[in-house]
Amino acid sequence: MKCFIGIDLGSTTTKAVVMNEEREIIGRGITNSRSNYDTASAVAKQEAMIDTRFTLLRNNLDGNEKLRNNQDVFLNDLERNFRREQFVEQLDDLQTTCLRNAEGDRFDDVRSTLTEVLAGVFDKLRHESLALYAKGATRKSDFFRDIAGGRFLTLSEETSREAGINYDFALNVYDKSIIEVENRPPAGNLEKKFLDGLRHLTEESPELGITFEDVQDPVTRALAVELEETFVVGTGYGRVRLPFPKEHIRSEILCHGLGAHMMYPRTRTVLDIGGQDTKSIQVDRNGVVDNFQMNDRCAAGCGRYLGYIADEMNMGLHELGPIAMKSTKAVKINSTCTVFAGAELRDRLALGEKREDILAGLHRSIILRAMSIIARSGGISDQFTFTGGVAKNEAAVKALRELVKENYGDVTINIDPDSIYTGALGGSEFARRAVMEA
Amino acid sequence: MSAPIRKPSTDVQKDASMAKQKAMIDSNFDRLGNVKNSGEKVSYTFVPGNLNELVMCFDMVGNYPEINAIQNGLRKTSGGMIMEAEKWGHSEDVCTYVKADIGMMRKGNIGPTGQPIPEPDILMLSYTGCYTFLKWFELLRHDYKCETAMLHVPYTGDGVITKSMIDYVVKQLKEEVIPKYEKVSGVKFDIDRLRQNLAYSAQAEDDFVWVLESAKNKPSPIDAYFGGIYYIGPIFTAFRGTDLAVDYYKTLRTEIEERIRKGQGPITPEGEMKNEKYRIVTEGPPNYTSMREFWKMFYDEGAVVVASTYTKVGGTYDFGFRHDPSRPLESLAEYCLNCYTNRNLPERTRMLESYINNYEADGLLINSIKSCNSFAAGELMMMREVEKRTGKPAAFVETDLVDPRYFSAANVKNRLESYFQMIDQKRRAGV
Numbered sequence: 002m003k004c005f006i007g008i009d010l011g012s013t014t015t016k017a018v019v020m021n022e023e024r025e026i027i028g029r030g031i032t033n034s035r036s037n038y039d040t041a042s043a044v045a046k047q048e049a050m051i052d053t054r055f056t057l058l059r060n061n062l063d064g065n066e067k068l069r070n071n072q073d074v075f076l077n078d079l080e081r082n083f084r085r086e087q088f089v090e091q092l093d094d095l096q097t098t099c100l101r102n103a104e105g106d107r108f109d110d111v112r113s114t115l116t117e118v119l120a121g122v123f124d125k126l127r128h129e130s131l132a133l134y135a136k137g138a139t140r141k142s143d144f145f146r147d148i149a150g151g152r153f154l155t156l157s158e159e160t161s162r163e164a165g166i167n168y169d170f171a172l173n174v175y176d177k178s179i180i181e182v183e184n185r186p187p188a189g190n191l192e193k194k195f196l197d198g199l200r201h202l203t204e205e206s207p208e209l210g211i212t213f214e215d216v217q218d219p220v221t222r223a224l225a226v227e228l229e230e231t232f233v234v235g236t237g238y239g240r241v242r243l244p245f246p247k248e249h250i251r252s253e254i255l256c257h258g259l260g261a262h263m264m265y266p267r268t269r270t271v272l273d274i275g276g277q278d279t280k281s282i283q284v285d286r287n288g289v290v291d292n293f294q295m296n297d298r299c300a301a302g303c304g305r306y307l308g309y310i311a312d313e314m315n316m317g318l319h320e321l322g323p324i325a326m327k328s329t330k331a332v333k334i335n336s337t338c339t340v341f342a343g344a345e346l347r348d349r350l351a352l353g354e355k356r357e358d359i360l361a362g363l364h365r366s367i368i369l370r371a372m373s374i375i376a377r378s379g380g381i382s383d384q385f386t387f388t389g390g391v392a393k394n395e396a397a398v399k400a401l402r403e404l405v406k407e408n409y410g411d412v413t414i415n416i417d418p419d420s421i422y423t424g425a426l427g428g429s430e431f432a433r434r435a436v437m438e439a
Numbered sequence: 440m441s442a443p444i445r446k447p448s449t450d451v452q453k454d455a456s457m458a459k460q461k462a463m464i465d466s467n468f469d470r471l472g473n474v475k476n477s478g479e480k481v482s483y484t485f486v487p488g489n490l491n492e493l494v495m496c497f498d499m500v501g502n503y504p505e506i507n508a509i510q511n512g513l514r515k516t517s518g519g520m521i522m523e524a525e526k527w528g529h530s531e532d533v534c535t536y537v538k539a540d541i542g543m544m545r546k547g548n549i550g551p552t553g554q555p556i557p558e559p560d561i562l563m564l565s566y567t568g569c570y571t572f573l574k575w576f577e578l579l580r581h582d583y584k585c586e587t588a589m590l591h592v593p594y595t596g597d598g599v600i601t602k603s604m605i606d607y608v609v610k611q612l613k614e615e616v617i618p619k620y621e622k623v624s625g626v627k628f629d630i631d632r633l634r635q636n637l638a639y640s641a642q643a644e645d646d647f648v649w650v651l652e653s654a655k656n657k658p659s660p661i662d663a664y665f666g667g668i669y670y671i672g673p674i675f676t677a678f679r680g681t682d683l684a685v686d687y688y689k690t691l692r693t694e695i696e697e698r699i700r701k702g703q704g705p706i707t708p709e710g711e712m713k714n715e716k717y718r719i720v721t722e723g724p725p726n727y728t729s730m731r732e733f734w735k736m737f738y739d740e741g742a743v744v745v746a747s748t749y750t751k752v753g754g755t756y757d758f759g760f761r762h763d764p765s766r767p768l769e770s771l772a773e774y775c776l777n778c779y780t781n782r783n784l785p786e787r788t789r790m791l792e793s794y795i796n797n798y799e800a801d802g803l804l805i806n807s808i809k810s811c812n813s814f815a816a817g818e819l820m821m822m823r824e825v826e827k828r829t830g831k832p833a834a835f836v837e838t839d840l841v842d843p844r845y846f847s848a849a850n851v852k853n854r855l856e857s858y859f860q861m862i863d864q865k866r867r868a869g870v
Contacts, residue, residue, distance in 0.1 A: 238853065252857035255864055278850075289868045290861045292826070294835065295854060377819060377835075 003231040005436065006049065007428020008042050009256065010034060010237035013276035013304065013390065015041035017049035018425040019228075020433050028053030029422050033144045033183075040184045042235070045425075047186055054195070054223050055080060061219035067211050075216070078136070078206055082198030084143075085134035089127055090189045091145045091182060095153075096123040098178035103170075111166045118164050118171055122156045136205070141317065146183055150175075192224045232432040236424050238277065251431050253424050254282055254293045260427030261386040262288025265415040269382035272371055272401075273423065274391035276304040279371050281378035288427075294378035302370025304390050306339045307397075310363055313343045314356070321360055325396035328361030335366075342366065364396040365404075372404050381405060384413040388420040454706045456691040460672050463687060464510070465552055467677040470500050472554025480560040480624050483579065485572055486753045487778040488565025488592060490771055492636035492680035492762065493616070497624035501677045502556060504575070508539035510551035512727030512841030520546060521842050534571045535810045535842040541578065561623045562587040563616070568594055568780035569813040588619040592775040598786045600776045608772035633767045636680035640762035646688035647674050648756050653695050654745040655798055658715035660698035662705040664725060664744035665734040675753030680762075707738045716741030717859055720794040722748050722787075722821065723806040723814050726838035729846040733838070736852050740859045744804075746794035748787065751779040758790070784817045788824050795829045801862045803833040804855075809845050832865060834858035 004027075005020040011034060019028035030048025034041045055076060062072050099119050108115060126149065133140060133148065140148055157171035199220055203213045234249055236256040261271040262284055271282040279302055283292040296302060311318045332354050334345055342363060349359045375381060385405065391397050398416060405412055417423075474481055482499045484490065486506070494501055511517040520542030521535055527545060529538050543549070543556070550556040564576045564587060580587050590611050593604045617628050650670055654663045661667070670691065678684040698704075704712035708731050719737075721744050726733050737744070754760065760777045763770040775781070782790070791803060803825050807815045822833045836854050839845035 238849070252853065252860045254857035255860050285868075287868055289864050290857075291832065293857060293861070295850070379823065 002226055002228060003436070004028075004050075004053065004228050005231055005429050005432035006046060006233045007256065007425040007430070007432055008045055008233065008235045008237075009253065009422070009424035009428060010038050010042060010235065010240055011275055011390075011424075012238055013308075014421070015045040015237070016422050016425040017042075017045035018422050018429040019049045019053045020426075020429040022433070022437065024430070024433060026426065026429070027056040029419065029425075031143070031421065033146065035183055037184045040186060043186045046230075046233075050228055051083075051191070053228060054191075054226075057226055058220060058223035061223050062216070065216070065219065067215040068209075071209050071211075075202075075209060075211070078202050078209075079195075079198055079220075081134050081136070082202045082205075083194055085130055085201070086194040086198045087187055087189075088130055088134065088145065088148065090187055090194065092123060092126055092130070092149060094185065094187075095149065095178055095182045096120075098181050099174045102174045102177045102181075108170060108174075111170055114164050114166050115170050115174070118157060118160045118166065119174070121160050122153060122171070125156050126152060141319075146179055150179060192221075195220055195224060232436045234428040234432040234435070236428045248435070249432075251428060254280060254295075255290055256424040256427030256431065257388060258282045258284040258290040258293075258427065259288045259430055260423035260425070261388055261415075263426055263430060264417045264420070264423065265384055265386050267384045267413075268386040268415065270375065270378075270380070270385045271423075272375060272385070272387050273389040274302075274304055274367070274371060274387075274397070275389045276308070279303050279374050281371070281375040283379050283382070292378050294374050296370070296374060301339050301342075302367050302374075306342065306367055307363075307391065307394065309339050309343060310346065310360070313346060314360075322364070322394040322396040324357050325360035325364050326357075326399065328355070328357040328396075330358055330361075331365050331400075332358045332362035334359070334362040361396060361400075364394070365400040367391070368397060368400040368404055371401070372408065376408075381409040381412055384415055385409075386415040386417075386420075388417070388423040390421055392416050392420045393418075454694055456687070456694050457669055459687055459690060460669050463673050463678055463683060464506075464676070467501070468550050468552040468554055471502055471550065471557055472552075474500065474557045481557045482561050482563050482620075483559040483576075484563040485565060485567075485569075486675045487569065487780040488567035488590065488775045489675065489679070489753060490563060490565060490590075490616070490775075491677060492633055492640055493612070493771060494563065494620070495636055495680055496628055496632045497620045497626045499560070499620070499624055502559065503676050504540040504579075505536050506676055507543060507550055507556065508536040508841050509727050511539055511543060513730060514551055515728060515843070516551070517542075517728060517841035518843045532810060534575070535840045537571060537575045537578070539841050540575070544582070558583050559585050561585060561619060563590070564588065565590045565592060565775055567592045567775050567778045568782070571811075571813060586619055586623050588616045590616055590775070592772075592778075592781060594783070595776060595781055595786065596783050598783050600773065604776055605769055605772045608775060609768045612768050612771060630767060634764040637762040637764040637767055637770060639682055639685050640674075640680045641764070643674055643679065643684040643688045644754075644756045644761050646685075646692045650688065650691055650695055651746070651750065651757050653699060654743075656699055657718075657799070658702070658704045658712070659718065659743050659745050659798075660695050660703060660705060662707065662712070662734075662737075662744050663750060664721045664747040665707070665730065665737070666705050667744070667747055667750040668725060668730075671750050671753060705743060707734060709735055709738045712738060712741070712743055714741045715743050717802075717862055718743055718745045718798065718800045720744070720746045720791060720798065720800045720803050721806060722791055722803065722818060724749050724752075724808055724811065724840055725806060726846050727841050728843040729838075729848065732848055733846075733851065736855050740856065742855075742859060745798040745800050748779055748790060748794075751790075753778065755779055755782075755790075780813060784821060787817075788821045788828075791821065791825045792828050795825065795831055800831065802831040802858070803829075804858065805833065805835045807835060807837045809837060809839045810842065811840060832858070832861055834861070 003022050007018045009016045015032050015034045017030040021027050028049040029052050030045045032044040068075055103115050158168045161168040161171050200213055234251055236251050236253045240250050257273045261268045273280045279296045281294050285291055480499045482494050483502045517539040521538040523542035523545050524538035548556045562576045653660050673684045673687050704715055719742055755777045805818050805822055807818050826833045836851050
């Protein structure tokens with residue numbers, strides 16, 4: 002089948018969307034951008050293609066009598082098991098790479114112990130993967146480095162201590178190896194991972210009342226469909242690195258404008274807050290860009306601002322919003338400079354201000370910067386669509402709603418849970434048009 | 440899109456007029472560097488409101504601090520000078536022309552060509568809309584303690600030039616400027632000499648306007664912004680009012696006539712622009728420290744600038760003004776009043792609108808300058824108004840004049856590419 006793919010290379014994450022000839026989104030994929038855009042692009046595309054297989058499977062399972070009303074549960078469980086298979090495959094790769102990187106002279110004295118330490122750590126990690134991907138379990142990230150890295154470091158520190166070798170040896174081989182593994186898209190057999198996942202699922206969920214054979218055929222059929230990469234359009238800051246000719250590359254302004262229009266056809270103003278830039282885009286009723294403005298000269302007020310604040314507070318990025326939501330009075334943060342905001346943050350903490358109030362102030366500050374960029378692009382026209390990673394942050398959304406109301410009155414504000422894919426969605430539509438409307 | 444930001448190749452394609460222009464500009468630096476031997480007196484002044492025809496009547500050599508800053512920017516030496524000025528207490532937000540000039544002075548006043556820049560015998564402060572000019576020469580006067588002539592040119596806030604404005608400037612020329620030059624130079628003012636110089640100016644201006652308007656052709660044989668910066672060199676500086684300028688613009692015109700005949704596009708440092716895809720009007724000065732990289736971003740996309748307001752800072756000749764030997768002082772006054780920097784926002788907007796329409800441009804690009812409030816204030820409002828009146832898309836990029844720290848190539852390229860694709864998208868949608 003024909004697949005039209007949009008890839009959005011962001012400074013933090015790389016996203017891919019697969020669209021079919023009927024203009025339906027059939028797959029989405031995301032990965033961390035690393036320092037290697039080629040790999041990020043390949044991984045995001047691969048992830049979107051895997052998601053496409055799940056969409057095909059969903060279609061194949063329509064009306065499946067064995068599943069009755071458990072189709073969604075089944076698909077979620079299958080994906081979870083598939084992800085675990087994928088995780089274990091990458092763990093195996095990481096272990097092999099670590100062992101290879103431990104072959105240097107400097108490890109001569111400790112090699113046998115280090116090999117044992119690594120074997121022990123990876124055994125534990127493989128074992129933990131069962132709980133990590135168990136039903137109802139939550140993971141702090143979907144990216145291999147984030148999930149495996151933290152646990153590797155903790156486990157290898159303990160195991161090294163017990164084995165009587167310096168923890169630095171394990172740390173050293175890990176640092177070298179994780180980059181190699183991360184820059185190598187998972188290469189294992191896709192069908193095997195699906196089927197192994199399916200086997201595990203049928204064993205762990207007897208309550209579904211299905212056997213491996215009951216669903217083997219629709220799974221195999223979904224995997225057998227040839228997915229043709231008909232046209233790929235790349236966008237985002239790393240787009241110049243994509244191995245595509247020029248006509249396959251579009252600016253992210255156009256892709257975000259079109260993507261937002263596709264999600265909400267009555268969109269006239271789009272605000273996208275990404276990792277390094279904030280864009281305000283005015284589009285017409287066809288999603289054609291009329292005007293745009295971006296952050297000037299510095300990245301203050303972008304997603305990275307929140308990342309920096311999270312680092313400063315020794316918190317996870319996703320924890321910021323929920324804490325800020327507990328605020329009863331936002332502390333005024335004047336600085337528009339990311340680094341100065343860090344200083345202001347410490348100053349406020351020292352003055353005894355509550356953490357949630359300071360965080361609420363910081364979220365308001367980021368949105369105030371965005372409001373200024375919106376104003377420069379021509380203000381907000383109804384409807385207003387907010388996209389990008391920051392649109393997932395509830396405190397940022399709250400501040401945005403307040404400031405939009407204050408400045409522009411009652412405006413419909415659209416925020417799609419998949420708004421992070423807006424640019425890639427626009428890209429996939431450009432890809433479709435390049436072929437179907439050429 | 441397209442290729443990653445790469446350093447331009449070292450082979451620069453230039454046409455004959457560019458070599459001639461460079462030799463002319465260099466010759467003025469030679470003259471400045473040789474005043475110890477020649478004994479010539481030195482007059483400093485600015486490009487907008489430049490009274491070169493008058494200054495030449497006193498056998499003086501002109502020095503143009505803005506041009507020094509630009510030349511140092513193009514030669515990538517302005518960054519160190521700006522930091523030197525900052526060491527002396529000039530803050531980060533001050534006009535970077537000023538800081539490059541002050542920094543050059545503090546570093547021994549060696550000019551862009553490696554020759555010394557002599558101290559001024561007189562500072563000719565023609566005030567034509569830029570408030571910074573006042574402060575700049577105040578600083579120089581403090582250091583050099585030399586004679587200063589101030590010509591206050593009324594700002595055309597109502598968009599019109601009245602007789603009383605002209606009379607006011609002429610009065611100052613007669614009572615302030617000319618007497619001071621006579622005193623400093625020891626040369627008696629000769630109005631017939633001024634008339635001859637003005638006649639040369641008018642001749643050069645005719646050809647200069649022809650060159651600018653050649654961009655109405657499709658494809659345009661010139662780039663009126665990046666290329667235009669070379670074209671304005673002689674007429675905006677020490678050569679207006681000379682037969683050398685007349686000769687230069689004739690050469691340039693012949694060269695462009697030939698290009699039109701052959702259906703050729705502009706010559707850029709990367710080679711001839713073969714496929715004109717976008718016709719753009721620009722507002723604001725260019726960035727000089729990364730000018731080739733900036734130009735290449737246009738070249739790579741097939742974008743040609745067909746008209747720019749920046750090439751009017753030293754005179755808006757394409758709107759009809761000519762120096763007039765029959766009304767010498769009045770004509771100098773009108774010239775100063777007409778400079779782009781002395782025009783109000785509605786007039787600037789009207790100019791941009793007329794360029795978009797008359798040059799059949801695809802849109803307006805504003806290069807807003809971080810350290811130049813004189814240019815930047817009001818540019819967004821102008822942009823919206825031009826969009827509204829012409830229906831053509833506009834875009835806004837931000838760089839600086841000669842401070843290399845404020846040119847973010849990836850950001851500028853990103854915005855430019857987005858803009859060109861936006862024009863494409865609108866074309867396809869039939870908007």
